Amino acid sequence: MPEKGSSEAMWLEYIMKLNDRKLNRQKASGFTVWALLTALTILIFTIIENLKLIFSSSDNYFLLWLFISVSINTLSALLIICACSDKSALGRDRRLVTKLSESSIGSTFILFLLILLSALIINVYVGIESSSKNLESSPYYLFGVFFFFLICAACGDWLVKRRARKKGLGLPEAAVHNKVNTIFFVVAFILFSVSIFSITDIEKNIHVLNNIGIIKLTLYIGISVFILLTLIGLAANRIEYDWIENLERKIMIEDLKAEEIRSIFVKEFLGETVMQWLNTIQSEMDTGFNNHIAEIKNAMAELENARKHIEQIRSVYTQNEDEIVEGLKEVSDKIASIENSINASKNSINVISKNIEKIELIRYRGPLTDDEQIILDIIIKESKNKVKENKSEAVKLESELGKFADEQNILHEKIKLDLT
Structure with missing residues (x-):
């Protein structure tokens, strides 16, 4: 990024190069999008073909949700552990949420809330059914409580951000509070241990090798969800590209001064520290x-x-x-x-x-x-x-x-x- 005091020409050149770089990425991701859509289509047809396996018996239906629940729980615990262990954010400048990132907060919040709500419902269902299948139900209730608190925290976070936006105030993007990270790390580690216990309990009471078809179906569903989230992420990147393109057009049409360009770029795109x-x-x-x-x-x-x-x-x-x-x-x-x-x-x-x-x-x-x-x-x-x-x-x-x-x-x- 040009230093403070740079000329309008330097800023325009920088914005144009940034725009070209984003455009090249967008073109490169075009093939990725089509490849992902093809893979998603194949997976959906595979899942549809195997639906008869799910509904052939109540046990198979329960096993599908059981395996999905264990997968969600284990991955959630691992992701939180990895996020809390990542120290790279500590070395970066702390920046405020920009107007550009604010535009995606609502859709991101709804998507995140739906995922957490689904995880909560699945865990509660599996917990209720586990007792009748000679399985330990407490791990699923524990994860259900955990996801419930995450939903409350997400709603609280959204309300605070909404209040902040009304006051024209951004909030720091990166979470670097060591005490909070430590608490989450400990909780996630305990939950990961609980998820390992639930896997052991399943292995002890259910013949997993006899249900390879259900496991494959669980894997297909998991990959489909991952591809769908990736496609949503690629679509969100389009907002960033459009913003840079609009800024380039605005610079040329309105003949903005260097300081005006810098102010817009920092406050709306990069974010102030x-x-x-x-x-x-x-x-x-x-x-x-x-x-x-x-x-x-x-x-x-x-x-x-x-x-x-x-x-x-x-x-x-x-x-x-x-x-x-x-x-x-x-x-x-x-x-x-x-x-x-x-x-x-x-x-x-x-x-x-x-x-x-x-x-x-x-x-x-x-x-x-x-x-x-x-x-x-x-x-x-x-x-x-x-x-x-x-x-x-x-x-x-x-x-x-x-x-x-x-x-x-x-x-x-x-x-x-x-x-x-």
Whole structure:
């Protein structure tokens, strides 16, 4: 990616090369898609041909779901163990979820939820039926509970992301929280041991070699599901390619500046690092505090000038009626100017408060590294203290302005009486 400060031409060249690379991958995957579709078609016909084997007896029907259940359970435990053992994410920059990746969150969530729900139902069914087949049912109930908690966690995660999107906030993509990883690793290892126990229990009570046909059918179904998920993944990659193509077109049509291109590319495609995001938020809040202080100082100066003006009017109000009216109008204008300054300072504080909400949400949701957690805590603590102090200054100034406005109104009424 071009460095900060690169020209528009360099950015356009980079985007075009990236677009060409994605296009070549898309063309290469075209053969893969057709090969996968062919394989999927063959497998589906094979499964249909073997359906009579499943429904030939209730035992065969149960055995199919039993083998599917064991396969799902073992693979799930192994995948979680591998994911928790992968330390490569620790060395990468932590980036926020981009607008591009947000577009696939809904469909991914529904697909993931359907898989978990299917796994839960299958395990509950196998657990209920196992007791009548002289098999141990507890492993399947245990996995059922595990998948139920995963469903709850997935729904909770989706709700948090939905709330974050409404606030215009992305969430870190990579889960690197060591404590959470450790807990999941231990749970997955226990579940993997349980799945091995269930396989041993099946081998002990059922003649597996006599049911090779059912095992083959289970394998066909598993491969079919894997191919289907791969095809969905390839289709999802098309979204990324379309986005890059649209950006290339936008650069040429709208004549975007280099900094605009960089901002769009980082925020919508690549994703800001958590540290970049924190620096941006910190900069916005510092600017907000500076604006607030400037507006308060301006309002205080205006208030002091208005007081001096009132004193002048008090000393001369019986001498020249036109000057008095003009002077009172100027004081009213100054009061309006002070009110505008106070409102502007309040807006600055509101922006800061919203940024604090974003930081608290990302701290609550995580996952965060220790360094990110420390920086977040410092920013939140310092910002809340500053907001509290600056709010009290604004309230104090507003109170003084109210008193001054009352004095001005009283003087105005008195002058009107004297002039009449």
